[in-house]
Amino acid sequence: MSRQHENKSHFPSIQERKNAIEVARGLKPADLVLRNAHFLDVFSGEFRSGDIAVYNEKIIGIIDHYEGKDIIDASGYWIVPGFIDAHVHIESSLMTPHRFSDTVIPQGTTTVIWDPHEIANVWGEKGISWALEESEGLDLDVFVMVPSCVPATPPQLALETSGAELTPKETLKFKDHPRVLGLAEMMNFPGVLYGDQDVLTKLDHFQDRPLDGHAPGLSGKDLNAYITAGIHSCHESTTLKEGQEKLTKGIHVLIREGSCAKDADTLLPLLTPHSSHHLAYCSDDRNPLDIAEEGHINAILSKALKLKKDPGSVFSAASYAPAQFFGLKDRGAIAPGYLADFVLLKQKAQGDWSSGFEVVKVFKKGKLIQPSPKDRSSKIPVKKNLNLASVTKETFRIPAGPDNKKIRVIEVIPHQILTKEFVTTLKGSDGELKADITQDILKISVLERHHGTGRKTTAFVKGFGIKSGAIATSINHDSHNIIAVGSSDELLAKAVNELIKIDGGIVVITADGAKETLHLPIAGLMTDAPAENVTIALKNLKKAAQKIGCVLSEPFLQLSFLALPVIPSLKITDRGLVDVHQFKVVSLFKD
């Protein structure tokens, strides 16, 4: 299904094949030998003991005794293949690819499959090219799936305004890049089911490649149809029943554990020795704080082990299974011919996997990765991110409707990117509707920032708990306009103006006018600053959010998903309030 990536049988020349055979036979020393290694056999799901010999980036021998130029005693470690993140938006780490690489490799992740969907929504084709350039030559191997839905909703529906639109023709341009594997999450599942021409054309172009899905809640015949159309995977199952139905119908179920959407506990019961070759893990959207404090794919693996899942299955689904699915035939196992990507672990309590584990050493292509960040800076091809004039409190004014007219309020569900529609009434004053702190009904606003259209929507949201203050950010899935939430129009204006001043990032304004900011100069989504700086800034922003009364543990991520009109139920974009079930803009006032 997937294109031929260089595989374990590949050698650049016959002479290099000959050299590798001679080293494997023991006629010449290996580059590196791990002695007394205790490592996972992903084919049997059991641990084995002996040497691991590496030559020229590949494992060339296991079990048997080898001599090597460099010899490491691996006694006391458990060794498993490097972890694969099967679906990630690196942009959600707020870091550039090289900073992301430096951050996740020490956690044991050696390969990621990047859907550069966020940067594509801001910069279009230029964004995908940037993603490919910036992810070249890192310690981390970054493969790319071409974003299938830019914008997330079909442009003809005019549900939102993104920075760019990608036609099938533009999507196809990237197919032949050596690190492009396939087509990324096909979020437009109604487009698939109703036979939208552009959607089917994209599937047609990539039909010999992995086709990632995205179908929250889809089941029954519609799920059959979505799979029949050609979709291979999905990372959007949120119940065990949903995950099981997808697995049974042939979907590679990617168990997601992001910062906001956390499905591991729900879906891990699916993992068995049999199913482990058809499951994988992904982080999707995971913020730098969580990566630093809880970990990356290793955090999901520890959860699985705590649930007493057998380590053979747990680690196979993090390595061999996704490698096979994505056609990365050169990795995912500790066996001759495979890339020497492996991780040395210690169980937290010796002899007890359910205690979790610590990543001690990570080898990528046979090289021990040192934890010090590499010095490299990213190109910034677009200098100005926020294309809009400064705002005033009048910008957020909502004229009152008839007395006691019902209004639609977006209700946030903690730890989910789904929302509910909450219906209530607000008393108008001075001919306008204002936030009502007592009911936790705040104003929320989206302002178009790409094309200078001045288009904006202001409505109401429930669930943030902010008492006095405002948050604004240029991260706003997937169109990445400005989104702001606040207790008053004045504070909203202050937050948005501060965001415009720094040209993108995250801003929290407190009642006393104090501000906390994180500047994201790359497309208003990412920064090239070291991970520690980002982590500190994010901690300070979170503290500030708490200070203004915000009750959500992930205020910025939850805010930034309120504009994603492909995840039910009620969302807000620059075009208006969107009823996702009806897939159309609806009025603030409910009949």
Place this chain on the structure above:
Amino acid sequence: MSRQHENKSHFPSIQERKNAIEVARGLKPADLVLRNAHFLDVFSGEFRSGDIAVYNEKIIGIIDHYEGKDIIDASGYWIVPGFIDAHVHIESSLMTPHRFSDTVIPQGTTTVIWDPHEIANVWGEKGISWALEESEGLDLDVFVMVPSCVPATPPQLALETSGAELTPKETLKFKDHPRVLGLAEMMNFPGVLYGDQDVLTKLDHFQDRPLDGHAPGLSGKDLNAYITAGIHSCHESTTLKEGQEKLTKGIHVLIREGSCAKDADTLLPLLTPHSSHHLAYCSDDRNPLDIAEEGHINAILSKALKLKKDPGSVFSAASYAPAQFFGLKDRGAIAPGYLADFVLLKQKAQGDWSSGFEVVKVFKKGKLIQPSPKDRSSKIPVKKNLNLASVTKETFRIPAGPDNKKIRVIEVIPHQILTKEFVTTLKGSDGELKADITQDILKISVLERHHGTGRKTTAFVKGFGIKSGAIATSINHDSHNIIAVGSSDELLAKAVNELIKIDGGIVVITADGAKETLHLPIAGLMTDAPAENVTIALKNLKKAAQKIGCVLSEPFLQLSFLALPVIPSLKITDRGLVDVHQFKVVSLFKD
């Protein structure tokens, strides 16, 4: 690793994708619906219940209720994906591909991976072309691996004379045929280990494809080296330890159950839910009698179930696992998008898998296969098979050596293609050495039949038990010269002359001069006759062999492997006795 075969996401046009989506959604009736189906989910290893809906050769929906033009009540059956034979020489069935198809499909086999190695040894490139033409458009899907070792031993060693030699350049010619998957069994493992240029060139040419191995007994660093060189699979493990080492080192272990070499009981302990995605089954060389009486891949599956292996693992290794390994992404599962290849079974004792099962109905691409043979005849591009003059008893004369000189005798091991070297002395008479029935030491002779060289070797064999009679055949792995065994030079001559007269096949001559024959007009290896005729002929031949005293249950297959100089220990070719460990011709007389 494997080339892109049309996969489950492939449609010839956007319109056809649209149609399939509509049928899957239930907007249009399916072609076929199996109601109350109880079918295997190969992803979880569990059975599921509901409908199976088929449209345009593919499954488009499972579990959910569908309407269809044709509806079948599948109550009471267990439904599993069609079986895949991962490595077969169709020539060993003595049947042409269309007869083979008609024979194995009713046993549940819907796809085979053919290594047309025998016909290639006789006809060379023409043989592979013939194999590809004759296997086109059958009910059975036949994929081809290009023979890697024609002849089996490197020509420069002059260990045998085959009908043809295939250079790397000739092998490469077939790579782009749509049904060619990769390179077949790399028997020349010494050539791999010692870096033979032609061998490495062939691996290089096919490095992006499945590369089948063949490495009996290889282990330790040499096995690491063989795998590092690029080899992916092996069907030659004969002990559990050998199979486990190969599996752990990343080899796809193909569990073989041929007519002669039977490894299922030995290797099935390897099968677990975890390993089931890395194992497969193959028949390699299986005669028509066994296929008719015991079955094909279904016979191995019944063995596995009798060993109480869980059905999820047993059937997955017969379908999804080999499909994935060979890059046949369009088959191997009962799920949307997959080819509608499935088998309806009944357990022999209800509720008890260990009782074995009976194949009741077989669907290929959604079509119920009727057991009646299709009328089709095969092309015979070469008319004359045996290019040698008739023989006399003098042809087989062996001049005596010095008195009491030790001689090497080939010792047959029942049910194995391995042999031993038995050392003894024979009393000469009239200056020559004769067969000694009392010691069960018979004469064995190989006569070159391709190029009219007149080259021949006569030596001794132990283990057949023939008292008075002779057997001759033109099936003689892999060079397929004439091989004959007999109790006297006169009877040997009679058998060989009769074989020459019918121009290829199998002949048994009894002491009273009666003869039993099977004519194999296609290269002296196959016939286009219906399977029943071949079966009857073979039964009569076996009876005749018993009548002359033969104690082997597979006399013809065991005889035909005595000339294969890549399987230890002592073999015979037209060039002489071959010591396989030394890989050279040795004298009849031992120092």
